[in-house]
Amino acid sequence: MEIKVLGPGCPKCEAAEKNVKDAVAEAGVDASIEKVTNAIEIAKHGVFMTPAVVVDGEVKCVGKVPTKEEIITWIKK
């Protein structure tokens, strides 16, 4: 599984990244987490507001910090 956290590096984006890491650890799934900070790269995903979380190419949340519980429901199949 491939998870991307999009955000230029503000406190909110870091909070989102931390929640993603916690969620992956807790759910025990095998996932690579990538932080995308380049604005053009972020825009290529069609995301206008950050932080955003993309799981396997699918945009899951935009413009807010997702909670750990939310993220677990996205990655646990």
Next chain:
Amino acid sequence: MKERTKFLLMVTVFLACYFVPWDSEVVRRSGLEAFMMLQEYAREHVLTCLVPAVFIAGAISLFVSQASVLKYFGPAANKILSYSVASVSGSILAVCSCTVLPLFAGIYTRGAGIGPATAFLYSGPAINVLAIVLTARVLGWELGLARAIGAILFSIISGLLMALLFGKDDSSRAAGQIYLPEDTGKGRTLLQESVFMLTLVLILIFAAFAPPRQGEEGLWAIIFEAKWFITAALLVVLAVILKAWFSKQECIKWLEATWGFMKQIFPLLGAGVLVAGFLLGRPGHPALIPDHYIQGLVGGNSLAANLFASISGALMYFATLTEVPILQGLMGAGMGKGPALALLLAGPALSLPNMLVIASVMGVRKTAAFSIIIVVMSTVAGMLYGWIVS
């Protein structure tokens, strides 16, 4: 912060401690001025002006629906609406640095195109509630108003010019799905939200109400006499509104958002005030830089003064709100009102680091054009304003 940066910072502080002639008269006076200016801000501006304004910024970031604004930036959006919304949306969207750049890149590459994108890029940092309120409070309402109007006009004009120059490149925009934050229903009507916001703004206005001039009678003086009663009554109204329309969860989130802004703004503003006080001093009190340098460079309202102010504003980096104490120091040392506006209009939206980042999104040529447009317009606006107020 990188370890290397920390080390360099430490070395700089050490060298300053070692070599600065702290016992010289000028340095002592400047050091005192730095803290006198900090105290002036603490006594005059923090409780009655900045704190209410930060609560408003927190409320805006939380309770105003961002999705409803963003839909005007999509590829199919009406162009006139796009520009108008972009020119004022800074007050709603750009309260966090997280938003400006990704949103700009998004509008530019996937959304409404280069015109609205640059309009937003300019308006974002220039039209935020905190900046306009503090400018009006510290530097006078005329300059605050001129800044607000100038920023909105500049945003639209620079957007249109960029679209005119580079609009044909827009056809190469990538199409595709765009994702906006979901519009979460909050269970309140628009009227309720407006009343809530209005109450907050009124609290700010009355708490920050300026004293009337000596011996002045009439409505102004009466309101000033009663300002704390009015403010207290409004606070009661606010409490009732919160109790009736907002859940406890929402109130906590509001506090958290406000606290977030405070952490972002107050340390930087405090440092900015100290630096401005050290270099320039309060109005009427000289500090490190002698007044005649300032008067020679940006005094009066000549073309050279305005151009110098807007170019240096465009290159310099101002942390959020610090442009205000710096300008206060400069104006106290003899900067003209025209150049002051020129610096305010070119300053917050542009800086050297910022230009590099913009260039990484839309290329060097377009960034240069954007910067030149802003500098030229700021110079003209400065001269015009200086001519009107003198």
